[in-house]
Amino acid sequence: MNTLGFHKEPQDTRVVVAMSGGVDSSVTAALLHEQGYDVVGVTLQLYDHGAAIDRKGACCAGQDIHDARRIAEDFDFPHYVLDYESNFRETVIDDFADSYLRGETPIPCVRCNQTVKFHDLLKVAHDLDADCMATGHYIQRTVNKQGHAELHRAIDSTKDQSYFLFATTQEQLEFLRFPLGGWDKDVTRQHAERLGLLNAQKPDSQDICFVPNGDYASIVKKLRPAAERPGKIIHVDGRVLGDHNGIIHYTIGQRKGLGIGGGIDEANNPFYVVRLDPKQNHVIVGPKEALARNIIYLKDCNWLAGDTQDIYVKLRSVSKPEPARLQKKENGAAEIYLHAPQYGIAPGQAAVCYQENRMIGGGWIYDTANNSLEQAA
């Protein structure tokens, strides 16, 4: 069996590599090519780079596409750029903007994996007669005794991207490969140096790709000019504390930059954004305790394992997994009961479930509740 799990020679195994132009996917493609695989590089043009950086007349392809193409040229494997601007705008960017209008905190990277990369691009890979598709994500794929693929957290926990891949279906997973999942980022960098990749020194991307400098509010304003509507900032006890210039500027759990004098109450406790009310156009703030939640309601779930109740759940990409009980419901819904209340859980984010290191799927958070006070009473 070859390293990608096929009973044939690498040169007879065609693998489509989704190349972003970053170090990780470039190393993935170059390494598979070095191992003798029939590598086909594909880079998606997702948005007009010139327009995104407000430079009219700039070339429509950004530096990343250029880098991916150069690496394919250097290693002499075929590479194609696919125009996914309209798919991306419809399924990712519009959803991103609408999500803010609903008072949510979206994760466009998951939507992109779910709709563009692992759906549309995967179909192209099938059409090109590929045996599998590889990406540079940090996540481990293993095959269990029953012959089914499983996903496990990356060895490098600081790089683990399992949270962003919760929506990967079992069918997609069978076709996907993640050659970097067993590595530290340092190992990837070393390979990039060894292979002489022109982007070996390129810093990791931190921002959402279509939001330059992290200024998501300006993107939302541009797409939905009516989004920036001034309204009231209200305390959970009903007092009006001040004005805000649009709920798109706020996210649940936010403490800084609320725009109300001092941002603290009489007892010197800081205020937090507790809730966003798009209907009334209110930002509701309160003390930290008001953020506590121990019940999470999920929709559009995707599961990669059978019935399990005792799980760990990650509620943000950067938070650590918390012990909880999972209850699956009909129509892709589920409820999660946290053992201990958590603070700052935002609708629009994903709740991703784990058993040990195995990522077993998750869902989109649409509501939260707290019954810990009742229980305590």
Next chain:
Amino acid sequence: MSEKIYMDYNASAPLRPEALALMQDVLTESGNASSVHSFGRKARSRIERAREQISALIGTQPNQLVFTSGATESNNTVLSAFRGQRILVSAIEHPSVLESAPAAEKIPVTQDGLQEGLQEGLIDEQAFINLLEKGEPPALISIMLVNNETGAIQPVEKLARLAKKRHPAIFIHTDAVQAAGRIKIDMPALQVDYLSLSAHKMGGPQGVGALITAPGSKPVKLLYGGGQEKRQRAGTENVAGIAGFGMAADIAQHDIENFQKLALLRDKMEENLSAITPHLRVFSKDAPRIANTSAIGLSGLSAETLIMALDLAGIAVSSGAACSSGTVKPSHVLQAMGACDDETMGAFRISIGWDTKECHIDRLIEECSKIFERTTTTAEKTDHA
């Protein structure tokens, strides 16, 4: 992988070996064609020989021909000389015409399905006459002789006569890039004032073109500087490129009967492709077409995928137009012909030429049937999933 097959002649034709050999000689010769000494005279003779060869191809006098860096420059030179005046251009022109006359009015082309037996993709004659007769007389009309995507031959001579009968002072330009060396051109008979040519579409090198101006027509000029090309186009001449252009024109002129035989291969290809996929449309099929070009629309399969899959199998075809990033954009030519989005996204172009053999067509058909079979199966799988 077996031999790679090139079927994208309309993008750029392979260099004729005779042109390559001549250019290799010329590149080793020093000298600026404007110089007095023997080196300069040698370079000058290379240029003048090519000027004669190319003029012979289109039936004009050598002194009417100015060398340029390509047809894009030739087109820009003409169109920009009429800026601010009323200009008519066909809706299916190359971007080098459309973009250098952004304010020009577009002449529509005939669309399929409007009437029985209609030849689609040709200038709509009645619409053309209407444009001529309304408002102030146009200063310039630009209509390509052969469309690069469909291969449809436009009735330039007839349209030029129609226009000049109504407005004798009108100037006519034709971009003859895809026609030269492929069909016989007699520029005086065409009644046009300006004609653009490109070397690399007829087996010459890239980066060389020509602009031919009829006697008595308004002089047009884009580049200022030295006195080259009788002060009509500044800049040291690309001597080797021009020599290769001349050689390619000479060969094409003598090979023009053979070029017509490509239609046999093309028709066989279209017939065989229709047999393996039912949802196929050949654009401008019933219009007068040059022998080497097929614009094919496939509903339900993206041209992008097909072009990639064929490329991986070693066969080079193209979509009608490519963006600078290399991605496929919907064709403005097919849109002008009334094709729907699904059809334009599934449209690809096969253009063959002097080095195409029958076995190449067989390979293309074989690979296409594999791809159609595979993509139909995955489409069914996806539908069921």
